[in-house]
Amino acid sequence: MAVIGGGISGLAAAHWLDRSGCRVKLYEASTRLGGVVKTAFLEDVVVEEGPDALLSRADIIELCHSLGLGGDLVAPAVFGGHIWTRRGLRALPRGIVLGLPASPVAAVRSGLLSPWAGMRAGLEVMTPRRLAGPDVSVGKLVAERFGAGVAEGLVDPLLAGRRAGMPEDISLAAAEPAIDALARTNRSLILGLRRAVRRGEAGAPPGFLAPAGGMERLVDALRGAMRAVEIRTGTPVTSITQGTGATYAVSTTGDAPVSVDGVVIALPTHAAAPLIGPLSTAAARELAAIGYASTAVVSFVYPPGAGAPPVGGSGFLVPSARGKITAACTWYSAKWPAATPRDGALVLRAFVGRAGHEPALEWDDDRLAAAIDMELRSAMTLTRSPRTWKVSRWDRSLPEYTVGHKARVARLEKALAAHATVALCGAGYRGSGIPDCIAGAEKAAAAVRGQIPAATK
Numbered sequence: 001m002a003v004i005g006g007g008i009s010g011l012a013a014a015h016w017l018d019r020s021g022c023r024v025k026l027y028e029a030s031t032r033l034g035g036v037v038k039t040a041f042l043e044d045v046v047v048e049e050g051p052d053a054l055l056s057r058a059d060i061i062e063l064c065h066s067l068g069l070g071g072d073l074v075a076p077a078v079f080g081g082h083i084w085t086r087r088g089l090r091a092l093p094r095g096i097v098l099g100l101p102a103s104p105v106a107a108v109r110s111g112l113l114s115p116w117a118g119m120r121a122g123l124e125v126m127t128p129r130r131l132a133g134p135d136v137s138v139g140k141l142v143a144e145r146f147g148a149g150v151a152e153g154l155v156d157p158l159l160a161g162r163r164a165g166m167p168e169d170i171s172l173a174a175a176e177p178a179i180d181a182l183a184r185t186n187r188s189l190i191l192g193l194r195r196a197v198r199r200g201e202a203g204a205p206p207g208f209l210a211p212a213g214g215m216e217r218l219v220d221a222l223r224g225a226m227r228a229v230e231i232r233t234g235t236p237v238t239s240i241t242q243g244t245g246a247t248y249a250v251s252t253t254g255d256a257p258v259s260v261d262g263v264v265i266a267l268p269t270h271a272a273a274p275l276i277g278p279l280s281t282a283a284a285r286e287l288a289a290i291g292y293a294s295t296a297v298v299s300f301v302y303p304p305g306a307g308a309p310p311v312g313g314s315g316f317l318v319p320s321a322r323g324k325i326t327a328a329c330t331w332y333s334a335k336w337p338a339a340t341p342r343d344g345a346l347v348l349r350a351f352v353g354r355a356g357h358e359p360a361l362e363w364d365d366d367r368l369a370a371a372i373d374m375e376l377r378s379a380m381t382l383t384r385s386p387r388t389w390k391v392s393r394w395d396r397s398l399p400e401y402t403v404g405h406k407a408r409v410a411r412l413e414k415a416l417a418a419h420a421t422v423a424l425c426g427a428g429y430r431g432s433g434i435p436d437c438i439a440g441a442e443k444a445a446a447a448v449r450g451q452i453p454a455a456t457k
């Protein structure tokens with residue numbers, strides 16, 4: 001078997017195949033495993049360059065336990081989100097559920113919505129109707145139901161926080177399935193949200209976890225648990241073609257093609273498209289049509305006394321209408337106290353790039369860090385310059401599930417149906433969070449394995 005891509009998806013697929021008794025070759029283009037999962041040090045503390053937490057789901061907790069990481073999982077010390085409004089930082093109140101104002105009054109009281117925007121949002125209960133028909137954008141649904149104030153002031157920054165794209169482009173069904181389900185089954189979303197809270201189906205803050213010492217421990221643990229996986233880093237796959245019989249030939253630069261019984265392609269869709277092309281032009285077209293945004297994570301250490309985040313807060317999100325470069329910022333040393341430098345300095349992690357093209361990402365590191373520092377100082381009234389900073393760039397790393405995404409993925413899988421031992425997984429399909437990537441990878445591995453009962457290759 002071949003697994004292409006050594007990010008968390010490829011590692012999870014290889015780990016699953018290995019446990020099911022297959023011999024696996026894992027190909028990774030870069031010289032390191034983990035993809036966007038990358039743990040680094042800033043001064044004397046661990047600061048993630050990519051993801052910093054896992055949604056606390058039963059499947060990922062079980063995997064961590066099976067890898068010996070179960071006892072080392074730590075939860076963030078604080079969870080309170082804020083939004084950087086024109087009137088300053090405002091805490092997200094309890095009445096915001098799934099990013100929507102289940103209580104417009106609470107949103108107005110907290111300063112997140114103007115009284116007018118709150119009144120407009122409250123009208124949602126008076127003009128009820130169920131969502132029917134094809135997929136719509138998150139922005140369209142929210143603007144129609146709650147008004148532009150909620151779309152711009154609440155939903156836009158919350159999507160930016162997940163770096164999922166602009167609300168007017170993003171698929172409700174693919175990116176916000178819980179809201180889609182509520183909108184299709186309730187005549188009023190406000191009433192539907194309140195019912196969901198009463199039933200305990202929504203409203204509680206999502207739990208997050210991370211391995212103490214850094215997310216790359218998950219990468220190391222997956223790698224360490226593999227028995228018969230040949231890992232080839234620094235080896236980009238250049239083509240996959242149909243071989244003799246039911247086999248496939250996997251080619252890399254410089255080496256003779258390797259014949260395998262099955263292939264799991266665990267790549268961003270823009271990297272998968274050219275490899276799938278020789279097998280299905282229709283599938284390659286669908287893959288290439290899935291857009292990705294680039295992002296940069298800029299981490300800072302501000303000296304003690306520079307300022308402090310609000311108590312209980314974990315970070316803030318920035319509405320795009322504010323025209324800032326910063327899309328979101330984590331109060332990192334408050335969220336992860338183990339990341340507090342010995343002298344008590346403040347560690348912040350800012351994100352740039354929320355959708356499509358962000359011109360600031362073309363700036364050099366010095367200019368980018370200086371511009372973000374200015375914004376952070378203004379948002380948090382910090383009084384001193386950072387003493388250390390680091391820019392981590394992730395090119396075309398954030399898939400954008402635009403309207404019709406689920407139908408596109410279905411078309412893509414249909415187009416590949418003739419190749420039952422070739423499967424796709426990764427952030428571009430059914431969820432980009434690490435638990436979704438791992439679940440998708442295991443499903444892809446199982447699908448390929450299921451077609452080759454006696455596979456050992």
Ligand SMILES: Cc1cc2nc3c(=O)[nH]c(=O)nc-3n(C[C@H](O)[C@H](O)[C@H](O)COP(=O)(O)OP(=O)(O)OC[C@H]3O[C@@H](n4cnc5c(N)ncnc54)[C@H](O)[C@@H]3O)c2cc1C
Pocket residue numbers: 004005006007008009010027028029030033034035036037049050051052053054055235236237238266267268271295297394397398425426427428432433434435437
């Ligand atoms: C900045 C940032 C912060 C995030 N924060 C969180 C978070 O806190 N929690 C969370 O759950 N998720 C988070 N995510 C999302 C999550 O981390 C990613 O969706 C997930 O890690 C993607 O894993 P992957 O293996 O599918 O892809 P990648 O990590 O992109 O891995 C793909 C790998 O394929 C390799 N490759 C490419 N082309 C080839 C080729 N031709 N041959 C061989 N190898 C190739 C690449 O080098 C790369 O290593 C974040 C993402 C980013 C970018």
